[in-house]
Amino acid sequence: MTHLSDDLLNEYLDEALARESRTAAESHLAACPDCSARLAELRALFADLGSLPDLPLEVDFAPLILARLEQNAPLPRPVRWLTVVQAIGAVLAAVLAWPLAETMLPAWNLPPLQNISSALANSLLQTVSDFRFPKLVFDLPSLNLDLPTTTLTVTILGVALLWLVANGLLLIPRSRRTS
Amino acid sequence: MDTLPDHDLILRARRGETEAFGELVHRTQTAVFNVCYRLLGERREAEDLAQETFLRAWERLHTFDVERPFLPWIRRVAANLCLNHLPARAPDFPELDDERDRANPESGPPQLVEGRQQTEQVRVALLSLPPRYRLALELRHFQELSYEEIAQTLNRPLSDVKSDLFRARKLLKSALGTPKSPDFGD
């Protein structure tokens, strides 16, 4: 009778044998004291490894890890998405606010939004059709500002700047803001 | 925070909540440290590598499948990281840093003494093996991975994994000094 190979005994204990090989091995083991003894030795080795206890830790890693993460944490993904959403929102807000700006700043002679959009469309069509630079359809706003308009502009710019700074702060994760 | 399941903590950590990740570190740090210690055999080095493991895990948290348990994943990350720090050969005289002083095998009730001596023998025997065999035993016996999972983790052919593991057991047996049985196989 052929004895079981070492590989087979290993696979048997690792429960890696297919059903038929397993049954065949088991019937041989039942009849062969030599192979049973070899299996028992291997089993004892498994038990030795299994009984090796975990060493206790002498340090708590959690605070060390957190300190290192907060030193050089990149902005996590959801926050970056927020930035994109916010940028789109800002563009939309600017478009919606255009008629208001028209009425509030008559001195600037701002052209109505339709003019700009049709001008942009015209320019695009011209560029596409004859590959030449299009003419400017509207004049640039005059820079001859009178005093009340300038005060208004400064106020609006100031508010806008504050808004940007405040939102920028909100985008920084809480953990980095507090540290 | 300390009552939340791992699953929730991982989702929070992915959103950038470092406190949630801290709790995950808390729960798994002893296991992760012991992976590194079994593979490296030196406490300070094992502590360094355990910390590296958690930093690496934080970076790769988005690749982790939240439906699976966290502990096996982080232990595999630790084993892979230690793999690059293992020397090419086993040391001639494996040393167990200062563990001998801490758990002095000659003190205490006789049964405990015997247990500690046995434990120390197994540790010394493990560390006397060449690193690739140590790694095979770590992944099969301590992390309980299947042959296929080990092959996948180490990116090696299944036949190599099996021959390493079986050879590792043979070497460990002789390192432990158990009487050699007649060899019918191979």
Ligand SMILES: [Zn+2]
């Ligand atoms: Zn036999």
